[in-house]
Amino acid sequence: MPLLCPTGLSPLATEAMKKNILLIFRNPPFANSSNSDTLDIALACSAFELPVSLLFLSDGILQLLNHQQAELLAQKDLRKRLNALAMYDIEDYYVIDQDLIRYQLSVEDLSLACKVITQQQLAALIRQFDTVINL
Amino acid sequence: MIFSILIYASSNSSQTEQSALRFTRAVLQQGHSIHRVFFYGESVNACSNLIVTPRDETNITEQWLTLASAAKLDMVVCISAAVRRGILDGAEAKRHNKSSANLSEGFQLSGLGQLADAIIMSDRTITFGN
Amino acid sequence: MTQANPATLHIISKSPTHQQLYRDIANALLDDDAILFIEGGVYACCGTEATALLAATNNIYALSIDAQSRGLANTTPAAITLISDQQFVELCCQYHKTLSWF
Numbered sequence: 001m002p003l004l005c006p007t008g009l010s011p012l013a014t015e016a017m018k019k020n021i022l023l024i025f026r027n028p029p030f031a032n033s034s035n036s037d038t039l040d041i042a043l044a045c046s047a048f049e050l051p052v053s054l055l056f057l058s059d060g061i062l063q064l065l066n067h068q069q070a071e072l073l074a075q076k077d078l079r080k081r082l083n084a085l086a087m088y089d090i091e092d093y094y095v096i097d098q099d100l101i102r103y104q105l106s107v108e109d110l111s112l113a114c115k116v117i118t119q120q121q122l123a124a125l126i127r128q129f130d131t132v133i134n135l
Numbered sequence: 136m137i138f139s140i141l142i143y144a145s146s147n148s149s150q151t152e153q154s155a156l157r158f159t160r161a162v163l164q165q166g167h168s169i170h171r172v173f174f175y176g177e178s179v180n181a182c183s184n185l186i187v188t189p190r191d192e193t194n195i196t197e198q199w200l201t202l203a204s205a206a207k208l209d210m211v212v213c214i215s216a217a218v219r220r221g222i223l224d225g226a227e228a229k230r231h232n233k234s235s236a237n238l239s240e241g242f243q244l245s246g247l248g249q250l251a252d253a254i255i256m257s258d259r260t261i262t263f264g265n
Numbered sequence: 266m267t268q269a270n271p272a273t274l275h276i277i278s279k280s281p282t283h284q285q286l287y288r289d290i291a292n293a294l295l296d297d298d299a300i301l302f303i304e305g306g307v308y309a310c311c312g313t314e315a316t317a318l319l320a321a322t323n324n325i326y327a328l329s330i331d332a333q334s335r336g337l338a339n340t341t342p343a344a345i346t347l348i349s350d351q352q353f354v355e356l357c358c359q360y361h362k363t364l365s366w367f
Contacts, residue, residue, distance in 0.1 A: 004271060004340060019254065019255065032305070033176060034176070037143070037176055040247055041245070041247060041250060041251075044246070044248050045254065047248065047251065048248065048251040048252065050251060050254065050255065055300075057289055058289055065340060096292075119292045120289075120292075121308060122292045122293050123292065123293050123294055123295045123298075124295070126364065127272075127273070129362070131254050131260055132363075132364045133141070133260075133262060134173075134262065134364060134365055134366060135143050135176070135262070135264060136360055149367075151278070154304060155277075156279040157330075158348050158353060158354065160350070161351050162315050164351070165354055165355075166359075167354065186362060198349035213345075217297065218341075235363050254355050258358075259357050259358070259362070261276075261357060261363050261365070262363070263365065264365060265278060265279075265304070
């Protein structure tokens, strides 16, 4: 099995580690496991010192709503883990203004301090990344 | 170029696995290399050796294993995704006190660090999902 | 192998009835990006629902095997280039990254 740990990588690989990654959350809470699976990828990438940014797109912003009570459905509340992201140096979060408008939300309704970008800025944001994962 | 493949299909009867397999073959045929194939989410179900495929259908697991042994592919199955879906290797079966293991020989259970490593070490990481 | 191209190859595997997905993709596209329809995504080759995408970039491809298997090979508009698995790999090399939409 290849290396598990980034230490001891070749200089070429160290160079490669300057890659950054964007992870896209596109599903509402409780729909399937994709938001949780995406979050796990974020933490793993961060542990390997890949700079990680998160985009909450379309229904993905609903994952961030305050006042959720996941325990009523015997589900895990992903926000506890989302709120711990800063400890993993993951602090770059984006939402789209149109998605906020669609659900009549403001950033105060969201559990993470997200940067709001316009629809027109989305493509330019995506351009900045070397890898995008969109489960 | 160095490729890695992330498979996130919702079932192993879906076309997604087939697309990923054909793509992986095409990558190798053109002289590129595959650093890793990483099975995540529901895709881990394809790695069970208890799957019985109807005779008139294709057994995708066997196709992966054939390709893997010919091309020495590193096929990693996300351990947490696998265990929660009842895909266990010998060590996990023992750890969780289960009566048997069912991970097909040729796949390895490991953590998401293997996906992060694949992203770092590969020029391209291609996701196949549905 | 040139890596100068910073653009993205968008790989779409859902049909255009997934309207919000297609709206998101339209917003995520820059004009030098490329689109590749695979699996159920190839249904975008018929009908008009993918028009917004077709207007956003000239680089549009569909995986031939997926179009053929669905009976669409002969109805694919000229603006969409049918490609093989080999050409799919080549496209991945040509573009800086891929973004899968499903």
